[in-house]
Amino acid sequence: MKYSLVCKKCGHVTENFAQWLAQDQCCPECGSNHVDVRYTADYSKLPELYKQSPDSFWLYFDYLPLEHRENIISCGEGAILIEEWDFMEKYALEKYGIHCQVMVYRNDLNGGTNTFKDVAASMAASIFKENGVKEFCVASTGNTATAYSKYLAKAGVNFNVFVPDCVCKDTVEEIKSHGQHIHIADGDYAYAKKLAAAYHKDNHVLISAGNIDPIRVEAKKTMVFEFMRQLGRMPDVYVQAVAGGTGPIAVDKGVRDISPVFPEVKLPRMLLVQQDTCDPMVQGWENAVKAGFPEGYEKNYPVIDNPQTKVSILSTGNPGMFPIVAPIVHKSGGTFLRVKEADLVDLARLVKKERNVVLGPASIVCLAGFYQALEQGEIHDGEMLLMNTGEGAARAKEFANSL
Ligand SMILES: Cc1ncc(COP(=O)(O)O)c(C=O)c1O
Numbered sequence: 056m057k058y059s060l061v062c063k064k065c066g067h068v069t070e071n072f073a074q075w076l077a078q079d080q081c082c083p084e085c086g087s088n089h090v091d092v093r094y095t096a097d098y099s100k101l102p103e104l105y106k107q108s109p110d111s112f113w114l115y116f117d118y119l120p121l122e123h124r125e126n127i128i129s130c131g132e133g134a135i136l137i138e139e140w141d142f143m144e145k146y147a148l149e150k151y152g153i154h155c156q157v158m159v160y161r162n163d164l165n166g167g168t169n170t171f172k173d174v175a176a177s178m179a180a181s182i183f184k185e186n187g188v189k190e191f192c193v194a195s196t197g198n199t200a201t202a203y204s205k206y207l208a209k210a211g212v213n214f215n216v217f218v219p220d221c222v223c224k225d226t227v228e229e230i231k232s233h234g235q236h237i238h239i240a241d242g243d244y245a246y247a248k249k250l251a252a253a254y255h256k257d258n259h260v261l262i263s264a265g266n267i268d269p270i271r272v273e274a275k276k277t278m279v280f281e282f283m284r285q286l287g288r289m290p291d292v293y294v295q296a297v298a299g300g301t302g303p304i305a306v307d308k309g310v311r312d313i314s315p316v317f318p319e320v321k322l323p324r325m326l327l328v329q330q331d332t333c334d335p336m337v338q339g340w341e342n343a344v345k346a347g348f349p350e351g352y353e354k355n356y357p358v359i360d361n362p363q364t365k366v367s368i369l370s371t372g373n374p375g376m377f378p379i380v381a382p383i384v385h386k387s388g389g390t391f392l393r394v395k396e397a398d399l400v401d402l403a404r405l406v407k408k409e410r411n412v413v414l415g416p417a418s419i420v421c422l423a424g425f426y427q428a429l430e431q432g433e434i435h436d437g438e439m440l441l442m443n444t445g446e447g448a449a450r451a452k453e454f455a456n457s458l
């Protein structure tokens with residue numbers, strides 16, 4: 056037994072993914088879909104792996120929920136060279152007198168579909184191959200949809216994806232190019248989710264278990280191992296544009312996994328960013344701050360119907376994961392930040408000029424968070440920041456052209 060899935064609510068142990076999928080991804084005791092995957096492997100062997108130069112996150116096979124290496128489906132994802140962006144460091148020093156290190160984890164360099172959804176899609180495709188899954192469905196704002204389309208096609212899995220009406224044209228084309236099935240909902244992401252749930256129920260097709268899906272979380276937690284391998288330590292601050300919250304949930308999981316063996320590995324202060332046109336988590340957080348974090352604060356958040364944003368990837372108006380993400384941010388000493396959508400094009404131009412790279416709008420939201428954090432005094436002298444930028448501009452041609 057390499058791993059098992061332990062219910063976070065009642066402690067019930069599900070032996071493996073074969074059983075977990077057969078249970079429709081729920082605990083048979085209490086019905087919860089929130090589990091932690093636990094491994095028998097010894098974490099003290101991780102530093103040995105840090106000496107290698109991997110081409111994918113599968114370097115960490117011993118700490119991933121797959122039994123046999125021959126089931127791995129990979130396009131070279133999740134072991135991206137972390138870059139240091141000194142133009143941002145200089146800005147912090149010149150304008151605020153703050154010395155900081157700005158490290159950028161550029162997920163646009165992932166080999167699959169150039170987003171940080173590639174690792175999750177690789178994990179899913181591999182698990183499905185190992186367990187004979189032939190059908191899958193999901194609701195997505197675009198990047199999960201694209202990544203899963205490609206990787207599941209490689210695993211021979213028939214895939215139905217439900218996207219909001221604001222989806223980018225380029226995304227639609229790419230999903231079709233992999234021979235998968237796209238359904239454009241006549242409404243927002245929340246509505247696409249309803250359609251996907253109905254498809255799952257009516258056709259008995261497995262569906263992604265959302266942002267706490269152990270498949271996604273286990274893949275993305277390897278970020279923590281990559282930070283340790285490449286930086287030699289955890290960054291002090293972790294910055295990400297947030298929609299559902301899988302990223303911060305996964306960083307927390309990775310740190311929880313290894314901190315008993317490596318107590319120096321601490322959860323970085325999380326600065327999670329949303330654009331002002333779809334910022335329900337920021338609003339929920341501001342309410343909590345105002346009220347002084349009363350008991351149950353995390354259950355109090357607004358829902359934005361049909362958010363009017365051009366950043367379709369970050370159009371989650373109903374932040375159902377706030378009750379899980381907000382306490383992680385709270386325990387990390389971090390905060391949520393609001394940036395202006397109207398400022399994104401100028402910032403993307405600056406990035407293009409300084410680094411000769413065009414990033415997608417969701418990545419620019421993350422970078423905009425850095426400037427906002429400086430303005431709000433959320434970055435301190437001597438800190439190392441990790442900017443987790445999620446996408447390139449390949450499927451955001453309109454945005455790229457506007458630069
Ligand atoms: C590029 C990009 N940035 C940020 C996000 C938000 O990710 P999370 O699920 O961690 O909130 C996504 C996915 O929705 C994304 O594709």
Ligand SMILES: [Zn+2]
Pocket residue numbers: 062063064065066067082083084085086087
């Ligand atoms: Zn349970």
